[in-house]
Amino acid sequence: MDATEIGLWGVPLAMLGGAIRVSTPFIFVSLGEAITERSGRINLGLEGTLVFGAMTAYAVAVITGSPWLGLLAAAAAGLCFGLFHGWICRFRGVNDIAIGIALMLFGSGLAFFFGKPFIQPPAPDLPAIPFGGWSDVPQVQAALNINVLFLIGAALAVFLWWAFRNTRAGLILRVVGDSSDAARAMGLNPNTVRLIATGIGGALAGIGGAYLSLYYPGSWTEGISSGQGLMAVALVIFARWNPLGCFAAALLFGGAGALGPALQSVGVTQGYYLFYAAPYILTLVIMIATSSPSRSLAGAPGELSITK
Amino acid sequence: MTERFMLSRRDLLKTSAAGAALGLASASFPISRAFAAAVTVGFIYVGPKDDYGYNQAHAEGAATLKAIEGISVVEEENVPETVDVQKSMESMINLDGASLIFPTSFGYFDPHMLAMCAKFPDVQFRHCGGMWNKDKHPMNAGSYFGYIGMGQYLNGVAAGHATKSKKIGFVAAKPIPQVLLNINSFLLGARSVDPAITCQVIFTGEWSLAVKEAEATNALVDQGADVITCHVDSPKVVVETAAGRGAFICGYHANQSPLAPEEYLTGAEWNWAKVYKMFVDDLVAGKPLPNFTRGGLADGFVKMSPLGPAVSEAARAQFDGTLAEMMKGGFSVIKGPLKNNKGDVVATEGQTFVEAAIELESMDYLVEGVVGSTA
Numbered sequence: 001m002d003a004t005e006i007g008l009w010g011v012p013l014a015m016l017g018g019a020i021r022v023s024t025p026f027i028f029v030s031l032g033e034a035i036t037e038r039s040g041r042i043n044l045g046l047e048g049t050l051v052f053g054a055m056t057a058y059a060v061a062v063i064t065g066s067p068w069l070g071l072l073a074a075a076a077a078g079l080c081f082g083l084f085h086g087w088i089c090r091f092r093g094v095n096d097i098a099i100g101i102a103l104m105l106f107g108s109g110l111a112f113f114f115g116k117p118f119i120q121p122p123a124p125d126l127p128a129i130p131f132g133g134w135s136d137v138p139q140v141q142a143a144l145n146i147n148v149l150f151l152i153g154a155a156l157a158v159f160l161w162w163a164f165r166n167t168r169a170g171l172i173l174r175v176v177g178d179s180s181d182a183a184r185a186m187g188l189n190p191n192t193v194r195l196i197a198t199g200i201g202g203a204l205a206g207i208g209g210a211y212l213s214l215y216y217p218g219s220w221t222e223g224i225s226s227g228q229g230l231m232a233v234a235l236v237i238f239a240r241w242n243p244l245g246c247f248a249a250a251l252l253f254g255g256a257g258a259l260g261p262a263l264q265s266v267g268v269t270q271g272y273y274l275f276y277a278a279p280y281i282l283t284l285v286i287m288i289a290t291s292s293p294s295r296s297l298a299g300a301p302g303e304l305s306i307t308k
Numbered sequence: 309m310t311e312r313f314m315l316s317r318r319d320l321l322k323t324s325a326a327g328a329a330l331g332l333a334s335a336s337f338p339i340s341r342a343f344a345a346a347v348t349v350g351f352i353y354v355g356p357k358d359d360y361g362y363n364q365a366h367a368e369g370a371a372t373l374k375a376i377e378g379i380s381v382v383e384e385e386n387v388p389e390t391v392d393v394q395k396s397m398e399s400m401i402n403l404d405g406a407s408l409i410f411p412t413s414f415g416y417f418d419p420h421m422l423a424m425c426a427k428f429p430d431v432q433f434r435h436c437g438g439m440w441n442k443d444k445h446p447m448n449a450g451s452y453f454g455y456i457g458m459g460q461y462l463n464g465v466a467a468g469h470a471t472k473s474k475k476i477g478f479v480a481a482k483p484i485p486q487v488l489l490n491i492n493s494f495l496l497g498a499r500s501v502d503p504a505i506t507c508q509v510i511f512t513g514e515w516s517l518a519v520k521e522a523e524a525t526n527a528l529v530d531q532g533a534d535v536i537t538c539h540v541d542s543p544k545v546v547v548e549t550a551a552g553r554g555a556f557i558c559g560y561h562a563n564q565s566p567l568a569p570e571e572y573l574t575g576a577e578w579n580w581a582k583v584y585k586m587f588v589d590d591l592v593a594g595k596p597l598p599n600f601t602r603g604g605l606a607d608g609f610v611k612m613s614p615l616g617p618a619v620s621e622a623a624r625a626q627f628d629g630t631l632a633e634m635m636k637g638g639f640s641v642i643k644g645p646l647k648n649n650k651g652d653v654v655a656t657e658g659q660t661f662v663e664a665a666i667e668l669e670s671m672d673y674l675v676e677g678v679v680g681s682t683a
Contacts, residue, residue, distance in 0.1 A: 222356055
């Protein structure tokens with residue numbers, strides 16, 4: 001087989017490569033949101049945090065020449081957004097969903113405003129590790145060029161899954177998320193726990209944004225996110241608040257997103273709008289198949305405003 | 309007067325909050341239009357004006373007007389194709405005294421620009437597109453547009469010489485006639501070098517979708533395409549992704565060679581500077597502005613990026629030869645015998661369609677050699 005002619009193998013390969021390339025922002029945002037929602041709050045503002053993180057990372061990388069400083073700055077900016085959300089929501093009568101929407105618009109707007117001078121200049125990329133060296137096929141090598149953030153995201157998913165069950169911090173988070181009264185009886189302050197959880201969630205979303213602007217697609221434009229932050233928030237429910245589920249769902253979305261272009265590239269060109277809708281159809285089907293009118297969603301934190 | 313001043317202050321706050329660059333002096337004198345001899349021209353963009361793409365092409369045209377004495381330019385970017393654009397136009401007229409406005413995005417025309425035409429009959433509006441119709445639309449409105457298909461044909465000539473795999477790729481937004489003509493022209497240009505070349509097209513479905521454009525570019529390179537071009541609003545992502553994978557690039561809308569100086573072959577660019585200058589010259593001279601203006605390469609509406617370092621001598625010779633042929637006028641990209649990629653004849657032997665041919669504006673096919681489908 002000629003090395004440049006991979007034919008139909010291009011489809012599974014593109015889906016694998018796409019899953020790895022596209023999923024990373026979904027992984028970080030959904031893991032961050034999983035932490036936040038496990039504490040009983042929902043932060044819809046992560047879309048804004050993602051966009052602001054992307055801008056901050058790119059801008060700092062342009063100015064300092066270091067993508068790692070950019071990543072750090074994005075995480076810090078995300079942390080601030082998260083803490084802000086958590087702080088406002090501790091006041092009586094504040095609706096976390098409404099605040100989230102406000103922060104989503106605020107984050108995007110602020111990113112557009114400060115990001116203006118950074119659309120043109122190029123920034124250094126985050127490094128990728130070539131895992132495809134064993135293969136002679138350039139397409140395989142390209143697909144297995146894996147960014148370090150993806151690996152960190154995968155490790156983080158496993159760690160969170162373990163930590164939710166097996167650590168004191170995980171227990172505290174779950175108690176606060178399931179019952180404020182029980183948490184107070186244990187001497188915990190639910191607001192403080194939620195503040196920290198939302199802050200960490202924001203920081204992770206900021207890192208997701210840094211991946212977008214500093215690796216793939218790797219430039220700062222105002223349309224860089226196209227709703228990925230919102231989708232990642234939805235993924236958390238889809239994944240039943242389980243970090244491993246979040247990781248799997250993110251991979252699924254990434255792979256499904258690569259399906260449309262890959263199929264067209266091998267000549268399956270009819271009905272590509274339908275292929276582009278595939279991830280959403282899949283989500284709907286799974287949601288319908290797994291929900292029941294007689295019980296609430298399995299795994300849902302009891303204090304979450306959308307499930308109460 | 310008081311009321312008018314109130315309005316202007318509110319609008320000033322609104323527009324400065326949006327980050328628009330407004331001349332303070334003109335903003336505080338809303339009726340300066342009546343006294344000033346200078347002409348103010350307004351430009352409205354749907355995206356950022358430094359996007360390496362569609363909006364940058366317009367903004368570069370606007371920038372050349374700023375150098376002309378007595379002309380001041382006001383611009384607003386990221387204006388959605390909603391009632392927002394009406395507010396932008398109104399503030400440009402009321403606050404800045406704009407007497408000529410160029411709303412540059414397709415969706416600004418109906419109903420937004422038309423509403424403003426009725427409200428401000430003394431102000432001239434010219435929309436980028438081909439929608440103005442003498443029977444339906446007011447005389448202070450108008451359309452201007454360029455034929456860029458031949459630019460993509462020349463891109464194809466450069467691509468045809470550069471490709472080793474005989475496979476070239478096209479990342480397209482939506483299967484509308486202008487995009488289809490660009491795809492067909494790109495392939496036909498490449499086939500003028502080697503008739504065995506095929507062009508793979510991937511539609512992303514939207515004008516600006518960074519991640520999908522990157523995925524599409526990767527998929528094309530995975531399938532062996534080694535020269536990539538595109539028709540999306542901002543080619544930046546496509547250019548950077550393709551260059552990262554080692555493919556050559558033909559640009560579109562504006563000059564993207566700074567993004568990939570080694571891999572950039574050439575590009576089909578808009579030359580709006582020429583069009584805008586033409587309108588403004590007429591306005592200053594007090595002549596009526598044309599309502600319907602179109603032109604292509606030979607008319608200076610479209611230009612090519614300088615050839616990159618990867619372009620061979622043979623390619624350069626054929627490129628220059630074809631360009632010279634086109635500059636004479638009357639060149640036809642679409643000419644018979646020609647079949648579409650389903651095998652139907654779209655042009656019979658001896659049949660030619662020049663770039664202004666009305667038939668090309670309803671193009672709904674991809675020619676033989678393009679791998680892809682319009683639906």
